[in-house]
Amino acid sequence: MPTTAVPGSTSYEVITLNQALNYLNKSPTAWNLINNSSNVEIIVNNVGLNMVMTTSREIVWDPSVAHQLRAADGTIGIQSPALALAHELAHKLYGNNEGQATAFEHQVAIELGEPTRADYESLLGYVTVQNATQHTENGQWVASDIFGVEYVICPYNGTVQENTAPATGWGAQSAAAAAAAAVVMAAAAVGEVAYIFLRTLRKARHGLGT
Numbered sequence: 001m002p003t004t005a006v007p008g009s010t011s012y013e014v015i016t017l018n019q020a021l022n023y024l025n026k027s028p029t030a031w032n033l034i035n036n037s038s039n040v041e042i043i044v045n046n047v048g049l050n051m052v053m054t055t056s057r058e059i060v061w062d063p064s065v066a067h068q069l070r071a072a073d074g075t076i077g078i079q080s081p082a083l084a085l086a087h088e089l090a091h092k093l094y095g096n097n098e099g100q101a102t103a104f105e106h107q108v109a110i111e112l113g114e115p116t117r118a119d120y121e122s123l124l125g126y127v128t129v130q131n132a133t134q135h136t137e138n139g140q141w142v143a144s145d146i147f148g149v150e151y152v153i154c155p156y157n158g159t160v161q162e163n164t165a166p167a168t169g170w171g172a173q174s175a176a177a178a179a180a181a182a183v184v185m186a187a188a189a190v191g192e193v194a195y196i197f198l199r200t201l202r203k204a205r206h207g208l209g210t
């Protein structure tokens, strides 16, 4: 699909959205949805909002909010902000049906090795992360760099008390990744990068004072 970055987007917003989409594209289920989505506008915010506007093309997404979930087997894990974006994209397909959106999210999580939740209500809390791909997997905190290469950060204790994530940066972990980020930013400047329209939620930022 044609790719466009909305003028005024910050480099962080452009990179974090593309990083999340590159990561989600490793899931065949998410790839299919993303590449068949059109006329969707993702509004990046940093005030904790993840929601879909059913009456417009907009999705509101906070790339720093990860979800702490309880799986059907009782284990607790942290699902990445990228998965939250997949959940909201699914609402474009399923409307307000949380069961269907959560089933979609569940399938994408399995394909990416992320934790799942027993049902929509099995959301325990929110964890602030720096990298939109950051999640727990097999007892470890992991994240992907801008190339989509996953790296292990540190062990995860799997308790409901843990509500702060270990620092990762947002993925430019090497000189090569930093160089790739610069390429993404340069392409964004000429409007070639974001898979889906992107603009900022400056009103919310200013209105809520965060």
Ligand SMILES: [Zn+2]
Residues within 6 Å of the ligand: 087, 091, 098, 101
């Ligand atoms: Zn939902």
